[in-house]
Amino acid sequence: MANECANFGADLHLELRGPRLRAGLMDALREAVRTGRLEAGTRLPSSRTLAADLGMARNTVADAYAELVAEGWLTARQGSGTVVARRAEPRTAVRPPPVSSPVLSPTRPAAPAHNLRAGTPDLASFPRAEWLKAYRRALTDAPNEAFGYGDSRGRIELRTALADYLARARGVHARPERIVICAGFVHGLLLMGQVLRNRGVRNVAVESYGLGLHAGLLTGAGLGIPVLPFDERGTRVEELSDPGEYGEGEALVSAGAVLMTAAHQFPLGGALPPDRRAAVVDWARASGGFVLEDDYDGEFRYDRQPVGALQGLDPERVVYLGTASKSLAPGLRLAWMVLPESLAGEVAATKGAVDWTSSAPDQLAFAEFLRSGAYDRHVRAMRLRYRRRRDQLVAAVAAHSPDTRVSGIAAGLHAVLALPPGTEQAVLRSAAWHGLAVQGVNQFRRPTVPPTLDGLVVGYATPPDSAWNSALQSLCRVLP
Amino acid sequence: MANECANFGADLHLELRGPRLRAGLMDALREAVRTGRLEAGTRLPSSRTLAADLGMARNTVADAYAELVAEGWLTARQGSGTVVARRAEPRTAVRPPPVSSPVLSPTRPAAPAHNLRAGTPDLASFPRAEWLKAYRRALTDAPNEAFGYGDSRGRIELRTALADYLARARGVHARPERIVICAGFVHGLLLMGQVLRNRGVRNVAVESYGLGLHAGLLTGAGLGIPVLPFDERGTRVEELSDPGEYGEGEALVSAGAVLMTAAHQFPLGGALPPDRRAAVVDWARASGGFVLEDDYDGEFRYDRQPVGALQGLDPERVVYLGTASKSLAPGLRLAWMVLPESLAGEVAATKGAVDWTSSAPDQLAFAEFLRSGAYDRHVRAMRLRYRRRRDQLVAAVAAHSPDTRVSGIAAGLHAVLALPPGTEQAVLRSAAWHGLAVQGVNQFRRPTVPPTLDGLVVGYATPPDSAWNSALQSLCRVLP
Numbered sequence: 017m018a019n020e021c022a023n024f025g026a027d028l029h030l031e032l033r034g035p036r037l038r039a040g041l042m043d044a045l046r047e048a049v050r051t052g053r054l055e056a057g058t059r060l061p062s063s064r065t066l067a068a069d070l071g072m073a074r075n076t077v078a079d080a081y082a083e084l085v086a087e088g089w090l091t092a093r094q095g096s097g098t099v100v101a102r103r104a105e106p107r108t109a110v111r112p113p114p115v116s117s118p119v120l121s122p123t124r125p126a127a128p129a130h131n132l133r134a135g136t137p138d139l140a141s142f143p144r145a146e147w148l149k150a151y152r153r154a155l156t157d158a159p160n161e162a163f164g165y166g167d168s169r170g171r172i173e174l175r176t177a178l179a180d181y182l183a184r185a186r187g188v189h190a191r192p193e194r195i196v197i198c199a200g201f202v203h204g205l206l207l208m209g210q211v212l213r214n215r216g217v218r219n220v221a222v223e224s225y226g227l228g229l230h231a232g233l234l235t236g237a238g239l240g241i242p243v244l245p246f247d248e249r250g251t252r253v254e255e256l257s258d259p260g261e262y263g264e265g266e267a268l269v270s271a272g273a274v275l276m277t278a279a280h281q282f283p284l285g286g287a288l289p290p291d292r293r294a295a296v297v298d299w300a301r302a303s304g305g306f307v308l309e310d311d312y313d314g315e316f317r318y319d320r321q322p323v324g325a326l327q328g329l330d331p332e333r334v335v336y337l338g339t340a341s342k343s344l345a346p347g348l349r350l351a352w353m354v355l356p357e358s359l360a361g362e363v364a365a366t367k368g369a370v371d372w373t374s375s376a377p378d379q380l381a382f383a384e385f386l387r388s389g390a391y392d393r394h395v396r397a398m399r400l401r402y403r404r405r406r407d408q409l410v411a412a413v414a415a416h417s418p419d420t421r422v423s424g425i426a427a428g429l430h431a432v433l434a435l436p437p438g439t440e441q442a443v444l445r446s447a448a449w450h451g452l453a454v455q456g457v458n459q460f461r462r463p464t465v466p467p468t469l470d471g472l473v474v475g476y477a478t479p480p481d482s483a484w485n486s487a488l489q490s491l492c493r494v495l496p
Numbered sequence: 497m498a499n500e501c502a503n504f505g506a507d508l509h510l511e512l513r514g515p516r517l518r519a520g521l522m523d524a525l526r527e528a529v530r531t532g533r534l535e536a537g538t539r540l541p542s543s544r545t546l547a548a549d550l551g552m553a554r555n556t557v558a559d560a561y562a563e564l565v566a567e568g569w570l571t572a573r574q575g576s577g578t579v580v581a582r583r584a585e586p587r588t589a590v591r592p593p594p595v596s597s598p599v600l601s602p603t604r605p606a607a608p609a610h611n612l613r614a615g616t617p618d619l620a621s622f623p624r625a626e627w628l629k630a631y632r633r634a635l636t637d638a639p640n641e642a643f644g645y646g647d648s649r650g651r652i653e654l655r656t657a658l659a660d661y662l663a664r665a666r667g668v669h670a671r672p673e674r675i676v677i678c679a680g681f682v683h684g685l686l687l688m689g690q691v692l693r694n695r696g697v698r699n700v701a702v703e704s705y706g707l708g709l710h711a712g713l714l715t716g717a718g719l720g721i722p723v724l725p726f727d728e729r730g731t732r733v734e735e736l737s738d739p740g741e742y743g744e745g746e747a748l749v750s751a752g753a754v755l756m757t758a759a760h761q762f763p764l765g766g767a768l769p770p771d772r773r774a775a776v777v778d779w780a781r782a783s784g785g786f787v788l789e790d791d792y793d794g795e796f797r798y799d800r801q802p803v804g805a806l807q808g809l810d811p812e813r814v815v816y817l818g819t820a821s822k823s824l825a826p827g828l829r830l831a832w833m834v835l836p837e838s839l840a841g842e843v844a845a846t847k848g849a850v851d852w853t854s855s856a857p858d859q860l861a862f863a864e865f866l867r868s869g870a871y872d873r874h875v876r877a878m879r880l881r882y883r884r885r886r887d888q889l890v891a892a893v894a895a896h897s898p899d900t901r902v903s904g905i906a907a908g909l910h911a912v913l914a915l916p917p918g919t920e921q922a923v924l925r926s927a928a929w930h931g932l933a934v935q936g937v938n939q940f941r942r943p944t945v946p947p948t949l950d951g952l953v954v955g956y957a958t959p960p961d962s963a964w965n966s967a968l969q970s971l972c973r974v975l976p
Contacts, residue, residue, distance in 0.1 A: 139644050
């Protein structure tokens, strides 16, 4: 057995090049189970041992184990470590694999057949022809200097077009000189982390649920990330301590800024109620702090008028961060920040210190895409498509699993399906077994937050139209 | 006078938003002199005082002063600080400005009329039609997943096309899995700085002359930058200390890596001779160090076969960094690293930690541009054009200033014109007065290197064809 594990580690090591260490490890483990090299019941080395063998962080291995347990490949037994799961035969009869695909296992496919993970729009809907048209016009009209080293804030043409659009569509108080183009939300958050740290800010408060990647960027910048509690009305921003409250502030959260998905909490889906919107801006004014508003899907509102950006309440205390990753495509790497006057110079200087920007032709193309109305048309079309899917999701869940409550459905590209307490892991295992990639709310819970909710985060925008119905059926199959 | 300065500082402060603080300050100072708000003979506040008023680093102000002195706007007097220069009337008669351009000063234009600064290709030559063709094909053929969140190393299509091209054109041992696409050379250097620092490397040696931006990126990553000395044969890599030489190594340079422009020293222009190429690779092997090879203009060789990349000597000890910024355009923000196996995973993971890449359509377009042969055709056309300009430069200098030696002319986009000792500043002042933007070699000298050379760094690729002849004439006018 020790020998088996040692060999196994060595094999993995050979295949583990590349940026996605955890994904690579998971692939290698799945492959070893699938091919029978790791038999059912085989005990795996401890995460500490395997991490040392592979030269990886222990958490990476532990996370990979945990996800494979959730997917049903492995079983974690109290006191006896992690073992390869004894797996039932697949429920449905499977044809023997064609001779030309010896790599495919007869028991189940390597990649999930259905993808309802949140965070990606329908990539098949990228408006190639319209984008190409804008790109052609932009490239033809571009002044020669556009091909040179540019302003690190980004092209003025794009900043001007965005200022118009954001004021009109999101109620953002934007002026071109306050806008900085960046290569995605994470790039913007990284810059903000550096700028805040350089100003002496020690803590940036985060919500109880959110993306670990974002929290990691902040801690990587040397910032603490105290967590704001959460109740049925959303994030309890009133827990942010006012500067005058030191005496009784022990239970309160002390921070120089707060990162929020105010218009549509990710992933739980609610909009911050008006009194709390006002309260968090009041806190920023009183304390000299900043609100970092992650408006990742602000374009997609279905049942009511869009909630305007928080930034509109006080452009001098709210940093607005928007992105084309949900409305167009993540592959474009285009995002933007609208900054308070007191931060605009520092953020631009921090970005400019390494002098990189998005490609100038892309920026000019996006400016043309906005100006020509193509962006509005695309967003409108996608809004209809996603709304239809959302309605189908709600109807299907009501029909197949009447007790399952669907929430966070007024906006965005995902919904939350509440599950009976303690069942999330079982449902996720079942989903993995059915070849359905989907996440649980607890995958977004900050580590210090006690688990109180069970649920699925269903990204209904993710599949292409052709795969949507089967993905939905697959989801219904795993619901209680 | 104190009042004048105070007002002046306040005005500047209002206009100094944006990333280029020094450039903004210089513009504001030029404007103030041009409009007469600062009269000839006016004494400026000390750099320390003005820096404090404006909330800028003192060096930024001191550098701006120094450049304006070099441009002839200001005069630095021993013991009496910096004063606004008493300027002669322009030599040539100037028509009064048209009524519709009240902003233009009648005495001299705000921006230099001629630009021979090094580092930028002829932006007017960007192959718009060919690039658009590649972009259209790439966008049409792209799989849907290309629009999603991608591999942080970059698109496999581009890494494959680059591996072929670099092996063929630059003798680089490249495999796609060792290539990481980045948004410009500086992005690659930033990643390398982080990775080396995380490995415990303390120093990265640099050449005696180079870009301050690059040195600043390394120091910003927490690395020391000991400087390698320079002689008539180039960088003295033999000064790098071997690990076994601790006893007698006091005068030697201790470093975990060295940043080099081996194929074409920037800005001095020589190629590192073969024995030193071998020596620096030997040092890396013996010490476990790395050579960071900045191959910024490897495509442009005129009088002989190209010098292959240093990386070909030992792909496990040399990190190759290339860019499309000189061969195509900086505005595309496309560059690449070819990494030793021992670093590939770390660099990709460091880049992937913030998950940003260049735009996927751009990467696919560049892959298509390479595969279709359009890149080779473009480089060949530009090589002919730049070579012709180089020949014209050499001939013009020989005719107008027979004693001026031109060096570094076998390759690249710039040449060095040697000047009599002590005359560089005067020639730069004269150039500024004639509306010619050009740099001196001492602007690239590391601060700790004693000044021993005077010369102009002439970027003959920079102007468009239509402006080249007048730029050359303007250059000849200022030569001794």
